[in-house]
Amino acid sequence: MSELAATKPATADRAIRSPLGEFWRRLRTKRVALAAGVVLLAIVLVCVFAPWLAPYNPTTPDYQAILAGPSATHWFGTDAYGRDILSRVIWGGRISLWVGFVSVTLGGAVGVALGLLSGYLGGWTDSVIMRLADVLLAFPGILLAIGIVAVLGPGVTNVIYAVAVFSVPVFARLVRGSTLALKQSVYVQASRSIGVRPVALVLRHILPGTLPGVIVYMSLRVGTAILTAAALSFIGLGAQPPSPEWGAMLADGRSYLGVDDQLTLFPGIAIFVTVLALNLLGDGLRDALDQRLR
Amino acid sequence: MIAFLARRVLGIVPVLVCVSLFAFGFVRMLPGDPARLLAGPDATQAEVRAVRVSLGLDKPLWQQYATYIRQTLAGELGRSARTGQPVATVIGERFMPTLWLTIAAMGWSTVIGVALGVIAGVRRGRWQDQTSMVLTVSGISFPAFWLGLLLIDLFAVRLHWLPTGGEHGWRSFILPSFTLGVAVAAVMARFTRSAFVEVAGEDYVRTARMKGVPERRVVWKHTFRNALIPVITMAGLQFGFLLGGSIVIETVFAWPGLGRLLVDSVNYRDYPVIQAEILLFSFEFVLINLLVDVLYAVVNPEIRLQ
Numbered sequence: 144m145s146e147l148a149a150t151k152p153a154t155a156d157r158a159i160r161s162p163l164g165e166f167w168r169r170l171r172t173k174r175v176a177l178a179a180g181v182v183l184l185a186i187v188l189v190c191v192f193a194p195w196l197a198p199y200n201p202t203t204p205d206y207q208a209i210l211a212g213p214s215a216t217h218w219f220g221t222d223a224y225g226r227d228i229l230s231r232v233i234w235g236g237r238i239s240l241w242v243g244f245v246s247v248t249l250g251g252a253v254g255v256a257l258g259l260l261s262g263y264l265g266g267w268t269d270s271v272i273m274r275l276a277d278v279l280l281a282f283p284g285i286l287l288a289i290g291i292v293a294v295l296g297p298g299v300t301n302v303i304y305a306v307a308v309f310s311v312p313v314f315a316r317l318v319r320g321s322t323l324a325l326k327q328s329v330y331v332q333a334s335r336s337i338g339v340r341p342v343a344l345v346l347r348h349i350l351p352g353t354l355p356g357v358i359v360y361m362s363l364r365v366g367t368a369i370l371t372a373a374a375l376s377f378i379g380l381g382a383q384p385p386s387p388e389w390g391a392m393l394a395d396g397r398s399y400l401g402v403d404d405q406l407t408l409f410p411g412i413a414i415f416v417t418v419l420a421l422n423l424l425g426d427g428l429r430d431a432l433d434q435r436l437r
Numbered sequence: 438m439i440a441f442l443a444r445r446v447l448g449i450v451p452v453l454v455c456v457s458l459f460a461f462g463f464v465r466m467l468p469g470d471p472a473r474l475l476a477g478p479d480a481t482q483a484e485v486r487a488v489r490v491s492l493g494l495d496k497p498l499w500q501q502y503a504t505y506i507r508q509t510l511a512g513e514l515g516r517s518a519r520t521g522q523p524v525a526t527v528i529g530e531r532f533m534p535t536l537w538l539t540i541a542a543m544g545w546s547t548v549i550g551v552a553l554g555v556i557a558g559v560r561r562g563r564w565q566d567q568t569s570m571v572l573t574v575s576g577i578s579f580p581a582f583w584l585g586l587l588l589i590d591l592f593a594v595r596l597h598w599l600p601t602g603g604e605h606g607w608r609s610f611i612l613p614s615f616t617l618g619v620a621v622a623a624v625m626a627r628f629t630r631s632a633f634v635e636v637a638g639e640d641y642v643r644t645a646r647m648k649g650v651p652e653r654r655v656v657w658k659h660t661f662r663n664a665l666i667p668v669i670t671m672a673g674l675q676f677g678f679l680l681g682g683s684i685v686i687e688t689v690f691a692w693p694g695l696g697r698l699l700v701d702s703v704n705y706r707d708y709p710v711i712q713a714e715i716l717l718f719s720f721e722f723v724l725i726n727l728l729v730d731v732l733y734a735v736v737n738p739e740i741r742l743q
Contacts (some may be wrong), residue, residue, distance in 0.1 A: 283682045284681070285682070286719075289684065289699060294463060308497075373582075374581075377582045378685055387723055388653065407583065407590075411580065415580065419574065419575065
């Protein structure tokens with residue numbers, strides 16, 4: 144802590160000059176986070192190229208190969224309908240990553256907009272937005288998501304909306320905080336004094352400064368979003384059969400516990416590795432962003 | 438302190454109004470006739486009419502809301518569309534199993550989480566710290582429902598040491614409460630560590646060390662006691678999140694609690710039960726947040742004055 148305290152004024156000065164440059168410079172020293180980033184990139188690439196990489200169709204049954212263990216023809220084995228588990232895990236990744244990224248981007252965009260409004264305008268706008276954020280934050284995401292799915296009906300798209308809603312207050316709070324700080328900074332004050340209009344001031348001068356924090360929270364929230372979406376599918380409220388969603392695959396494999404463990408093992412590992420990579424990357428990004436946040 | 442309490446209790450009124458509006462509006466936001474939805478898919482015309490009259494669905498919305506609040510306060514929550522039992526009875530039966538499960542999970546995860554966090558904080562940068570950080574980041578990344586399945590597979594299906602699910606005696610608590618608590622223990626450990634590290638950098642800790650206070654005393658009296666304040670807040674908040682996590686874990690372990698009731702009700706579209714559960718869960722979170730704030734003010738007098 145003492146060496147951090149000693150270097151802090153210098154980094155604070157640099158951070159004002161180029162927040163993003165400073166951020167990348169510090170991130171380069173985090174080896175675990177970089178490794179996690181590489182793993183994540185690999186997972187994303189595998190999902191993107193699923194049509195070429197997956198050896199079988201994920202939903203076509205093969206009644207000649209029901210509940211087969213891992214072998215040379217089916218690396219991860221097959222399920223109760225003879226569907227290839229490796230192919231299902233690869234295609235399932237598309238759903239999980241899609242739900243994770245889209246819901247957090249959606250929630251993040253709304254949250255950033257509200258945070259900028261709240262922080263820049265202040266006054267009653269700020270009070271109303273922040274009270275609403277407090278109410279939303281007080282509830283655990285999964286309960287809110289179940290409430291929303293109960294209204295909209297089960298399915299992947301509705302899960303995306305549900306997860307997006309409970310990401311909004313996190314980003315609104317975060318961006319409001321950095322907007323308040325940036326509003327007082329020298330370069331924003333200077334832009335204002337030379338007559339830059341409020342909209343341009345917020346979009347061109349304040350928004351970029353809040354982005355590093357937003358990126359960090361996005362990486363952490365995508366992990367949470369993927370876990371929540373998988374949990375919703377697991378309890379039957381998310382992706383519906385025959386969709387190869389990871390949580391839904393785990394639910395399918397429940398009845399075969401102790402007999403055909405390949406059904407639950409591989410989708411479980413897929414969720415864990417993806418979320419772990421996201422969390423390690425997020426932790427590294429956060430440490431690079433602000434040493435004191437740890 | 439009394440002024441603080443009064444302010445905080447008054448502060449939750451708008452939140453409760455929001456929550457009740459959501460629970461009230463929920464059935465009315467769905468497509469279709471609310472009376473038919475609340476009476477259930479198998480209800481006769483007469484039953485649907487009875488629901489319509491008791492909720493005053495032909496009256497203006499604000500009157501309906503007033504009726505809803507009055508009935509809720511009187512404990513009249515309607516009848517389950519699935520079983521026909523009063524909702525209050527159904528929920529009453531499921532309340533205690535969930536409460537005990539949550540308390541069991543909270544108990545072990547707070548003790549272990551805080552202990553891990555303190556060890557990591559004291560041994561910062563050494564192997565104890567690194568091991569505990571690996572454990573905790575894995576803990577928050579592990580899908581709890583998969584962990585539950587793995588534990589059932591090992592301890593119930595293969596070894597036959599513990600039951601696969603249901604609530605029968607203390608042995609049935611071990612697997613669900615462990616599964617439920619893992620993520621909380623991990624969050625608590627990470628949070629305790631950072632609170633500890635922050636306090637360890639304070640001037641008064643350095644002063645204590647400089648004037649020759651024994652290291653053990655510096656750790657426990659000067660650092661731990663002060664780091665404990667934010668940790669209490671975090672523990673309270675985690676309690677609320679445990680109630681949320683119980684929804685999934687109860688499904689894994691066939692636990693006869695509120696969480697599984699909610700999932701079953703959503704699948705069956707048993708709207709009176711869903712409505713009452715959303716209200717109950719929300720009320721619990723609001724109450725827990727209030728308790729945390731009060732506890733916080735008890736340990737830290739500065740808060741009361743703000």
